[in-house]
Amino acid sequence: MLDDTETVLTLTDLCIEFPTPRGLVQAVKDLNLSIARGRRVGFIGESGSGKTTTALSVMQMLAKPGRVSGGQIDLGGTDVLAQGEEEMRRLRLSRVAYIPQGAMNSLNPIMRIEPQLWDAILAHEPGVSRPDLKARSDAALVSVGLPVHAGRLYPHELSGGMKQRVCIALGIILTPELIIADEPTSALDVVTQRQVMQTLKEIQEKIGSGLILIGHDMGLMAQSVDELAVLKDGELVEHGSVAQIITAPEHPYTRDLISSVPVVGGASFLNPERRAEAPKRDSSEPLLRFEGVSKVYGDVTALRPLSFTLEGEVPQIISIVGQSGSGKSTMGSIMLGFNPPTTGRVLFEGQDLATMSAAASLDFRKNVQAVFQDPYACFNPFYRVNHALKFPFKRFGLSEGEAHTQKAMEEACVAVGLDPDLVLTRYPHQLSGGQRQRLIVARALMLSPKLLIADEPVSMVDASLRATILANIYDLKDKHGISILYITHDLATAYHVSDYVMVLYKGQVVEAGPPKSVIGDPQHPYTQLLIASIPWPDLNRPWGEGGAEDPGVQEAPTIHRGDVAGFDLVKG
Amino acid sequence: MAETLQTPTRAEKRQARRLRRFDNPWLNPKLIWGVALLLGILLLGLIGRMLWNLDLVFTGSATLKLPPVGFENLRKQEGVWDFPLGTDGSGRDMLALIIIGAPNSLFVGLLASLIGMSTGIVLGFTAGFVGGRTDDVIRVLSDVMITIPPLLILVVFQASFGDVSLTMMALLIAGFVWQSPTRLIRAQVLSMKQSGYVQMARLSGASTGHIMFREMMPNLVPYLFGSFIANVTTSIVTAVGLEVLGLGPQRIPTLGRTIYEAINAGALIQNLWWWWGIPTLLLAVMFVGLLLINLGLDEVSNPRLRKLS
Numbered sequence: 001m002l003d004d005t006e007t008v009l010t011l012t013d014l015c016i017e018f019p020t021p022r023g024l025v026q027a028v029k030d031l032n033l034s035i036a037r038g039r040r041v042g043f044i045g046e047s048g049s050g051k052t053t054t055a056l057s058v059m060q061m062l063a064k065p066g067r068v069s070g071g072q073i074d075l076g077g078t079d080v081l082a083q084g085e086e087e088m089r090r091l092r093l094s095r096v097a098y099i100p101q102g103a104m105n106s107l108n109p110i111m112r113i114e115p116q117l118w119d120a121i122l123a124h125e126p127g128v129s130r131p132d133l134k135a136r137s138d139a140a141l142v143s144v145g146l147p148v149h150a151g152r153l154y155p156h157e158l159s160g161g162m163k164q165r166v167c168i169a170l171g172i173i174l175t176p177e178l179i180i181a182d183e184p185t186s187a188l189d190v191v192t193q194r195q196v197m198q199t200l201k202e203i204q205e206k207i208g209s210g211l212i213l214i215g216h217d218m219g220l221m222a223q224s225v226d227e228l229a230v231l232k233d234g235e236l237v238e239h240g241s242v243a244q245i246i247t248a249p250e251h252p253y254t255r256d257l258i259s260s261v262p263v264v265g266g267a268s269f270l271n272p273e274r275r276a277e278a279p280k281r282d283s284s285e286p287l288l289r290f291e292g293v294s295k296v297y298g299d300v301t302a303l304r305p306l307s308f309t310l311e312g313e314v315p316q317i318i319s320i321v322g323q324s325g326s327g328k329s330t331m332g333s334i335m336l337g338f339n340p341p342t343t344g345r346v347l348f349e350g351q352d353l354a355t356m357s358a359a360a361s362l363d364f365r366k367n368v369q370a371v372f373q374d375p376y377a378c379f380n381p382f383y384r385v386n387h388a389l390k391f392p393f394k395r396f397g398l399s400e401g402e403a404h405t406q407k408a409m410e411e412a413c414v415a416v417g418l419d420p421d422l423v424l425t426r427y428p429h430q431l432s433g434g435q436r437q438r439l440i441v442a443r444a445l446m447l448s449p450k451l452l453i454a455d456e457p458v459s460m461v462d463a464s465l466r467a468t469i470l471a472n473i474y475d476l477k478d479k480h481g482i483s484i485l486y487i488t489h490d491l492a493t494a495y496h497v498s499d500y501v502m503v504l505y506k507g508q509v510v511e512a513g514p515p516k517s518v519i520g521d522p523q524h525p526y527t528q529l530l531i532a533s534i535p536w537p538d539l540n541r542p543w544g545e546g547g548a549e550d551p552g553v554q555e556a557p558t559i560h561r562g563d564v565a566g567f568d569l570v571k572g
Numbered sequence: 573m574a575e576t577l578q579t580p581t582r583a584e585k586r587q588a589r590r591l592r593r594f595d596n597p598w599l600n601p602k603l604i605w606g607v608a609l610l611l612g613i614l615l616l617g618l619i620g621r622m623l624w625n626l627d628l629v630f631t632g633s634a635t636l637k638l639p640p641v642g643f644e645n646l647r648k649q650e651g652v653w654d655f656p657l658g659t660d661g662s663g664r665d666m667l668a669l670i671i672i673g674a675p676n677s678l679f680v681g682l683l684a685s686l687i688g689m690s691t692g693i694v695l696g697f698t699a700g701f702v703g704g705r706t707d708d709v710i711r712v713l714s715d716v717m718i719t720i721p722p723l724l725i726l727v728v729f730q731a732s733f734g735d736v737s738l739t740m741m742a743l744l745i746a747g748f749v750w751q752s753p754t755r756l757i758r759a760q761v762l763s764m765k766q767s768g769y770v771q772m773a774r775l776s777g778a779s780t781g782h783i784m785f786r787e788m789m790p791n792l793v794p795y796l797f798g799s800f801i802a803n804v805t806t807s808i809v810t811a812v813g814l815e816v817l818g819l820g821p822q823r824i825p826t827l828g829r830t831i832y833e834a835i836n837a838g839a840l841i842q843n844l845w846w847w848w849g850i851p852t853l854l855l856a857v858m859f860v861g862l863l864l865i866n867l868g869l870d871e872v873s874n875p876r877l878r879k880l881s
Contacts, residue, residue, distance in 0.1 A: 336775070338771070338774070361777075362777050365774075365775060365776070365777040366777065369775060370771075370775055372768055372771065372772075374768055376768075377767055377768025377769065378768040378769055378771075378772050379768075379769055379772075380769040380772075380773075380787055380790075380791065381769075381791065382790035382791050382793075383790075388769070388772060388776075391773070391776055391778070392775070392776030392777065395776055395777045395778065396776075396777060440772075
């Protein structure tokens with residue numbers, strides 16, 4: 001075999017630029033890096049930092065009109081930039097493979113898995129016989145932990161994790177020297193993420209290729225790679241072994257990246273000292289009450305009957321934690337009245353959402369607001385962003401004239417750390433995801449509802465901004481006395497922000513109680529699995545081991561871990 | 573170096589122009605050219621009506637088959653300035669024919685498309701919003717209508733109606749151009765209903781009317797414009813098609829009817845190219861204008877395309 005110190009990829013003074021109407025944008029500036037055979041290198045940085053651009057340039061797959069404007073790319077002795085279109089085609093996959101971000105969209109939906117693998121082989125080695133093809137595709141599928149019969153299935157018959165495994169199989173089927181994995185697990189939940197990363201690491205060790213892992217999650221990086229390259233605005237700001245970077249980061253940006261990962265039990269990024277009084281309420285009824293609420297879609301039970309009461313006398317943050325498909329978002333849309341429950345009633349201040357009068361309904365809308373997951377979709381692309389703030393303010397009769405509205409908007413922007421002059425008159429596409437999500441928080445602040453439903457508010461925002469936005473949301477409770485239902489898959493943030501946590505699994509609450517008990521010391525096997533699956537930026541913490549879901553998980557009864565005043569989950 | 577800073581290079585000038593265009597998207601060259609071409613046809617109609625003697629559209633008001641000025645016909649007759657574009661086989665002045673005919677063809681197209689579009693907007697929004705049975709009925713109806721070749725039905729209709737007016741013809745054509753806007757709007761409404769900003773608007777207590785017309789409609793504008801212009805083109809093609817078959821209005825000069833008469837009188841064999849050529853050219857100008865407007869509007873209404881322009 002080849003010697004360990006041999007380099008598979010050397011980037012020398014690599015510069016990449018994109019001409020735009022506003023002038024040249026330097027996407028990557030003077031990047032120098034080499035990757036040794038068998039090493040795993042993580043590219044970490046925010047979106048727009050040039051990490052994917054760098055990786056794509058290695059395969060000459062830059063999106064037009066981007067181009068390499070200087071430097072060299074050497075792939076195991078081949079000068080990549082000197083290769084023509086046809087040579088490059090032969091190079092791709094056989095020597096450098098790319099595992100894309102959205103495995104969902106990377107497979108041909110009308111072809112079975114097997115022929116897609118065969119196509120990859122035949123494109124590089126024409127004339128391979130059918131039994132050979134079959135043997136090789138079976139071997140590839142087995143090596144990524146899929147059963148052989150998966151090859152006869154269509155992509156839609158596989159789960160997200162399985163599709164991502166197929167993409168890995170496709171990537172390694174020709175045993176390339178270098179694998180580029182572009183956020184391969186970003187669409188997967190933590191439990192599946194751990195399994196897929198394990199598979200990727202195993203297979204990479206087996207074939208001994210180099211691996212570039214692109215991502216923005218410091219925890220995942222710490223657990224998966226040997227070396228880390230930190231990119232910021234197209235520049236390599238720090239490069240070294242994982243241990244060195246995690247324990248002694250030199251660049252302030254790297255330090256920010258590490259500290260922005262919330263850790264269970266670690267120092268809080270919030271300031272929990274201040275407490276605001278809940279706004280005076282006219283009603284003596286509890287703020288929100290679920291009475292045996294359940295939701296069934298056809299054969300699927302999204303939510304099993306659930307009853308709880310949120311008093312709302314003292315502002316509280318109630319977290320609802322679970323994987324995708326656990327029913328947590330269904331719960332959110334039921335609370336907002338977007339989705340009628342199959343059984344049971346939802347009462348807001350004693351009034352049933354289903355039988356509300358028009359006036360009561362408008363009042364309910366004013367008092368129950370939401371922050372959604374996707375900050376890109378929340379603004380109407382036709383209007384300037386202030387439309388989203390101005391319209392509800394006027395609609396709910398809070399405005400006392402144009403000047404008052406303007407002042408309220410500006411104050412709300414300042415409160416979430418945005419410069420109102422810079423953002424308010426922009427169009428949505430001119431703002432970053434983080435800015436937009438903060439504006440949505442500012443909108444909630446302006447309307448000062450009694451209850452805010454935050455459905456995965458930070459899952460689509462860059463890691464470095466998550467803490468800030470969560471702090472903004474936390475301030476809503478803290479300074480403005482708004483009760484919050486925080487729906488998330490991220491246990492670490494739930495640990496810090498919430499007063500009470502409910503862990504949801506397949507529509508059922510499996511463990512509930514104060515976060516210090518539920519997340520700090522989980523008792524239910526499912527909660528334990530979730531917590532063990534979080535990748536921490538801590539090298540001493542084992543992450544690699546641990547398998548799939550235990551079949552016994554669902555049978556285990558709900559564990560109640562204590563109560564919090566003001567919130568009452570009916571035990572049943 | 574210092575010199576290049578003072579006098580902008582060509583690349584820099586182009587850059588500045590691009591930026592101006594980005595800031596004011598309506599300065600789109602395609603749009604301007606397209607509008608100019610169509611306005612040209614309208615102006616031809618308007619100014620022509622003021623300056624030219626329109627009685628010349630009547631049969632026999634001039635010598636037969638005169639060529640345009642500067643050409644000679646097969647009888648060695650020279651074109652004269654009294655009839656600058658020549659005359660047709662029954663002595664009608666071509667210029668007068670065009671002055672009346674070209675705006676007529678455009679009018680039929682615009683009217684048919686306007687009616688079709690309005691129907692499409694109403695049906696599309698209804699289907700997308702109400703859903704259920706209503707949606708099924710509208711969808712099946714428009715799907716069935718799309719499969720029927722309009723010319724076939726229209727030929728039968730027109731033949732049984734005998735002589736029709738321009739408005740009547742526009743109405744008949746409108747019956748065949750409402751399906752695609754209906755489907756398009758229905759699909760857009762369905763996907764927009766799920767979008768984040770419509771959810772936000774609902775959270776903001778917006779009424780259904782507000783969601784339809786203030787949140788969704790502006791985002792439909794590019795589709796509506798595109799669909800409208802495409803429909804104008806289709807309607808004109810259909811109208812001209814019927815006219816060329818001799819099924820259009822019998823008494824009103826249109827471009828299609830002129831071509832029909834030219835073909836009927838054997839203008840192709842007799843080398844009377846101006847008779848059929850000039851109306852064809854005008855139709856081509858109309859279509860190019862419409863196409864340019866469509867492309868231009870696309871860039872205006874889509875900021876992403878605009879950035880690249």
